[in-house]
Amino acid sequence: MSIRNIFGKKSSAVSKLLNIAGMAMAFAALYIIMVQVNYDLGYNRKIKDSDRIFAMSMPDWYSAGNWAPWLSRPLCEGAIENVPCVEYGGTLTGGFSTKFSLNEDGSGAFALNRGDASVGALKVFGVEAVEGSLDNLVQGKDLIICESKARELGIHVGDALFVQGNDGSKHQMNVAAIYQDYPNNSDLHTMDCLMNIGDQSIDDFSEWSYPYFVKLHSAEDKELFEQQAFEQIIRTYLNMAGSSGEDISEEDMNEAEARLKVKLFPLNGMYFEKTFKSPGQNGNRTTTYTLLSIAILVIVIAFINFINFFFALVPVRLRSVNTRKILGASRSSLIGGIVAESVVMILIALAIATVIVKLFCNSSLASLIPCNALFSHNSSVAVLTALGGTLLAIVSSLYPASYITSFSPALALKGSFGNASKGKAFRVGLIGFQFVVSLVLIICASFVTMQRQYMLKFDMGFDRSQLLQVNTTAKLADMRKSATSLLKTNPQIKDVTWANGDLVANSRMGWGREFNGERINFQCYPVSWNFLKFMGIEIIEGRDFLESDEQCEDGIFIFNESARDKFGLSLEDKIAGHQGDTEIAGFCKDFNYRSLAFGVEPFAFYIFGKNSWKSLNTLYIRTEPGANIPALSDWIKTQLYEMDPSVPKDEFELSFFDSSLNSQYGQEQKTSRIILLFTVLAIVISLMGVFGLVMFEAEYRRKEIGVRRVNGATVADILKMFNSQFIKIVLVCFAIAAPLGWWISDLYLKSFAYRMPVYWWVFALSFAAVLTVTVAVVTLRSLSAVLSDPVESIKTD
Structure with a gap:
C-alpha cells in the first residue's frame, strides 16, 4: 500500500488530510484530558498503603x-x-x-x-x-x-x-x-x-x-x-x-x-470529599467527570467524521473497488486493504497529536491542568490513547469498508447507491449527533464563562476601586502607625489600612463562644481601627471602630447583620474575646467575605487592643485615580524595605485587589477555559463532518446538478437545495440540545450561592452561530460542484 493509495487523487486527498487533522486534534484533546482525569482519580492513591x-x-x-x-x-x-x-x-x-x-x-x-x-x-x-x-x-x-x-x-x-x-x-x-x-x-x-x-x-x-x-x-x-x-x-x-x-x-x-x-x-x-474540609488539595468530582465526558464526546465526534469521510469517498472509490472485484480480488482482501489504510491514517494522526501535545506543554495553556502533560510523566495514558485509537480505527472502518465492497458492478455503474434511504439516514444521524453535542457544549461553555464574569463584577458590599494589597511582616505590622503616616505622604495614595490576611477568603479564623447558654460560632477577622471606613462597609447600628479602640484592654467587636439576626445580639451584649468579655461596638451591613459559591454567614471584625496575638501584616492601599501604579509600587516597596530590611525589597509583592479576588475563582476560570477550548475543537471537528457529508452529496448528485442547471436552475436555487437539508438538521438538533443544555447549565449554576439567570438569548445566539457557520461551510464546499460545467457533469456521469 503506497502513499498514493492512501491519499489518492486531489479531491480525496483533501478529505483525508482533513480527516487526519480532525483525528489528530481529537487524540491530543483525549490525551490531555485523560492526563487530568488520571491525576484527579489517582490522587493520593500511589502513597504506600x-x-x-x-x-x-x-x-x-x-x-x-x-x-x-x-x-x-x-x-x-x-x-x-x-x-x-x-x-x-x-x-x-x-x-x-x-x-x-x-x-x-x-x-x-x-x-x-x-x-x-x-x-x-x-x-x-x-x-x-x-x-x-x-x-x-x-x-x-x-x-x-x-x-x-x-x-x-x-x-x-x-x-x-x-x-x-x-x-x-x-x-x-x-x-x-x-x-x-x-x-x-x-x-x-x-x-x-x-x-x-x-x-x-x-x-x-x-x-x-x-x-x-x-x-x-x-x-x-x-x-x-x-x-x-x-x-x-x-x-x-x-x-x-x-x-x-x-x-x-x-x-x-x-x-x-x-x-x-x-x-x-x-x-x-x-x-x-465535599463534607470534609481537607487540609490538603481539593478537587471537584463533577468537573473531573465533565472533562471525561467532553473527552469521550470529542473522540466520538472525530470517529463519526472518520466514518463519514469514508462514506464521502464512496462515489470516488466505488468504480475502482468493483473493477478489482471483477479482476478477481476477494471481498475480504478489499476490506482488509481499506482497514489497513485507516490504521495508517490513525498512526499519522497520532504522530501529529504528539506534536500538538508538545506545543501545548510549552504554551501558557499548560497551566489549565494541575499536572505535567509530558509523555514521560504519563506513559500509561499515552499508550492507552494510542492503542485505543488504533482499535477504534479498525472497528470504525469495518462498516464503511463492508459498505463500499457490498455493491454489485451493475449497481456501481448506475450510481444510485447514494440515494439509498437507509445509508442516507445513517449519515444524517451521525451528523445530527455531532450538532447536538456542539450546541450543548456552546450553551454550557457560555454559561460557565458568563457566571465567572458575573462573580467578578458582582457588588460584594465594599469598595474595590483603586485598591492594592501586599503581605508585609510582623515587624511592619507593629510599626503600622508610623508606616501609615509615611505612606500617606505620597500624594498618589489616598488612604491605608491593615488586617490579618485577605478580606475575601474561603477559610479564616473561626471562634466558638458561649452566649445565652448556647454555643455560637462565627468567622473572626482582626483589623485596624479604620478598616470598615476604608472599605466603605456600612454601619447599620451602633458605631464604627475608633482609633482609641486600639488601646482598649479586652478588644472590641463589630458583627455583621447575619450574626446579629441569627444569635439575637444587641449592643448591650458582651461576647468573650481573646482575653475576657468584650463589648460590641456596632453591627455592619452584610457583605461577601467569601467567594460567591458561598452565602453570607455570621462574621465579626475584631480589634485586639493593647494585647494582640495576631499580626495585622496585610496592608491595603487605596490609590488616587490616575496614579502611576508601576512607579508607585516601586516607591512603596522601597519604603517598606527601609522600615524592615530583613525582607528583600522585591519580596514585597503588591497586587491589585481584583487580581487577588480573581484567584478565588481560579478553578472556575480554568474550567471555563478548558470547556471553551474543547467546545471550539468539537465544533471544528463537527464542521469537518459537515464538509465530508456535503462532499459526498455533491459527488453523487453532480449529474443531477448538471441537469438542473441545463433546465434553468440558478446557482442560488441549487445552493438553497443543498443548504435546506442542513438547516432542517440544525433545527431538529437545536430542539434536542436546548433543553439538555438548559438542564446541565442550571445544574452547574445551582452550585453557587449567587448565580446569574439562564438567559434565553444565549440559546438563540448559540443556534444562530452554528447555523451561520454550517451554511457557510455547505455553501463554500458545494459551490465548486454547482459552478462546474453542467454539460461536462452530465457527460462524465
Missing part, C-alpha cells in the same frame, strides 16, 4: 453536616495510643512557605514549602530516607528535605540551613535526611521539607489546629476505630474536666458527645 490511611475528623462547629480536620493534640494522641486497631498515627500539616538561606548572613536565600509532622505521621505515610536517617529528629533543630529539591539546591545530609523568622532573626537547622519524592498527585508532593513538630501543644486542650492521620491494621477496622476512639476521647475529656461524668449535666455531656464524635475519611477519597 493508602487504602489503610485515614484522616480523623470531628463535627464542624461552623457548618452543620460538615466535618473538620483541625483537632486537639491531647485528645487525638490519647485515642491513637489506646485503640488497638491502629498501626501508626500522628499529625501532619503543611503549606507553610518558609524562607531559608545557605549562610547566616542571608546569602543564598530560597523558599521551601514546609510541613510539620510528628514521628508517628512519618510512619503513617511511609516516608523513606534515601540518605541520612529519620531516627531521633530533634524538634527545632533538624529537618528533612525531599530528594528532588535537595538535588536542585545542591543540599546534602549534614548541611546547615538558616531559617528566617518574620522578625528578621536567623535560626540554624541541620539537614538530617533526604527522603524519597512523593507522586505529583499527592498532598505530600506539595511539601518540600518536613520538620518534627515534637510536643507542640501536646497538652493544650484549647488548641484545635492539628490534622491527624491514622494507618489501621486493616481498612475494615474503620468503624471499630471510630467507636473506640470516640470512647477514649470522651474519657480523656472527662479527665481533663476533672470529673467522672456524674457531676456534669446531661445537657453538657450530650453536647460534648455531639461535638467529639469521630469520623474517618479515607486518604484515597479526601480529594473529592
Whole structure:
C-alpha cells in the first residue's frame, strides 16, 4: 500500500488530510484530558498503603453536616495510643512557605514549602530516607528535605540551613535526611521539607489546629476505630474536666458527645470529599467527570467524521473497488486493504497529536491542568490513547469498508447507491449527533464563562476601586502607625489600612463562644481601627471602630447583620474575646467575605487592643485615580524595605485587589477555559463532518446538478437545495440540545450561592452561530460542484 493509495487523487486527498487533522486534534484533546482525569482519580492513591490511611475528623462547629480536620493534640494522641486497631498515627500539616538561606548572613536565600509532622505521621505515610536517617529528629533543630529539591539546591545530609523568622532573626537547622519524592498527585508532593513538630501543644486542650492521620491494621477496622476512639476521647475529656461524668449535666455531656464524635475519611477519597474540609488539595468530582465526558464526546465526534469521510469517498472509490472485484480480488482482501489504510491514517494522526501535545506543554495553556502533560510523566495514558485509537480505527472502518465492497458492478455503474434511504439516514444521524453535542457544549461553555464574569463584577458590599494589597511582616505590622503616616505622604495614595490576611477568603479564623447558654460560632477577622471606613462597609447600628479602640484592654467587636439576626445580639451584649468579655461596638451591613459559591454567614471584625496575638501584616492601599501604579509600587516597596530590611525589597509583592479576588475563582476560570477550548475543537471537528457529508452529496448528485442547471436552475436555487437539508438538521438538533443544555447549565449554576439567570438569548445566539457557520461551510464546499460545467457533469456521469 503506497502513499498514493492512501491519499489518492486531489479531491480525496483533501478529505483525508482533513480527516487526519480532525483525528489528530481529537487524540491530543483525549490525551490531555485523560492526563487530568488520571491525576484527579489517582490522587493520593500511589502513597504506600493508602487504602489503610485515614484522616480523623470531628463535627464542624461552623457548618452543620460538615466535618473538620483541625483537632486537639491531647485528645487525638490519647485515642491513637489506646485503640488497638491502629498501626501508626500522628499529625501532619503543611503549606507553610518558609524562607531559608545557605549562610547566616542571608546569602543564598530560597523558599521551601514546609510541613510539620510528628514521628508517628512519618510512619503513617511511609516516608523513606534515601540518605541520612529519620531516627531521633530533634524538634527545632533538624529537618528533612525531599530528594528532588535537595538535588536542585545542591543540599546534602549534614548541611546547615538558616531559617528566617518574620522578625528578621536567623535560626540554624541541620539537614538530617533526604527522603524519597512523593507522586505529583499527592498532598505530600506539595511539601518540600518536613520538620518534627515534637510536643507542640501536646497538652493544650484549647488548641484545635492539628490534622491527624491514622494507618489501621486493616481498612475494615474503620468503624471499630471510630467507636473506640470516640470512647477514649470522651474519657480523656472527662479527665481533663476533672470529673467522672456524674457531676456534669446531661445537657453538657450530650453536647460534648455531639461535638467529639469521630469520623474517618479515607486518604484515597479526601480529594473529592465535599463534607470534609481537607487540609490538603481539593478537587471537584463533577468537573473531573465533565472533562471525561467532553473527552469521550470529542473522540466520538472525530470517529463519526472518520466514518463519514469514508462514506464521502464512496462515489470516488466505488468504480475502482468493483473493477478489482471483477479482476478477481476477494471481498475480504478489499476490506482488509481499506482497514489497513485507516490504521495508517490513525498512526499519522497520532504522530501529529504528539506534536500538538508538545506545543501545548510549552504554551501558557499548560497551566489549565494541575499536572505535567509530558509523555514521560504519563506513559500509561499515552499508550492507552494510542492503542485505543488504533482499535477504534479498525472497528470504525469495518462498516464503511463492508459498505463500499457490498455493491454489485451493475449497481456501481448506475450510481444510485447514494440515494439509498437507509445509508442516507445513517449519515444524517451521525451528523445530527455531532450538532447536538456542539450546541450543548456552546450553551454550557457560555454559561460557565458568563457566571465567572458575573462573580467578578458582582457588588460584594465594599469598595474595590483603586485598591492594592501586599503581605508585609510582623515587624511592619507593629510599626503600622508610623508606616501609615509615611505612606500617606505620597500624594498618589489616598488612604491605608491593615488586617490579618485577605478580606475575601474561603477559610479564616473561626471562634466558638458561649452566649445565652448556647454555643455560637462565627468567622473572626482582626483589623485596624479604620478598616470598615476604608472599605466603605456600612454601619447599620451602633458605631464604627475608633482609633482609641486600639488601646482598649479586652478588644472590641463589630458583627455583621447575619450574626446579629441569627444569635439575637444587641449592643448591650458582651461576647468573650481573646482575653475576657468584650463589648460590641456596632453591627455592619452584610457583605461577601467569601467567594460567591458561598452565602453570607455570621462574621465579626475584631480589634485586639493593647494585647494582640495576631499580626495585622496585610496592608491595603487605596490609590488616587490616575496614579502611576508601576512607579508607585516601586516607591512603596522601597519604603517598606527601609522600615524592615530583613525582607528583600522585591519580596514585597503588591497586587491589585481584583487580581487577588480573581484567584478565588481560579478553578472556575480554568474550567471555563478548558470547556471553551474543547467546545471550539468539537465544533471544528463537527464542521469537518459537515464538509465530508456535503462532499459526498455533491459527488453523487453532480449529474443531477448538471441537469438542473441545463433546465434553468440558478446557482442560488441549487445552493438553497443543498443548504435546506442542513438547516432542517440544525433545527431538529437545536430542539434536542436546548433543553439538555438548559438542564446541565442550571445544574452547574445551582452550585453557587449567587448565580446569574439562564438567559434565553444565549440559546438563540448559540443556534444562530452554528447555523451561520454550517451554511457557510455547505455553501463554500458545494459551490465548486454547482459552478462546474453542467454539460461536462452530465457527460462524465
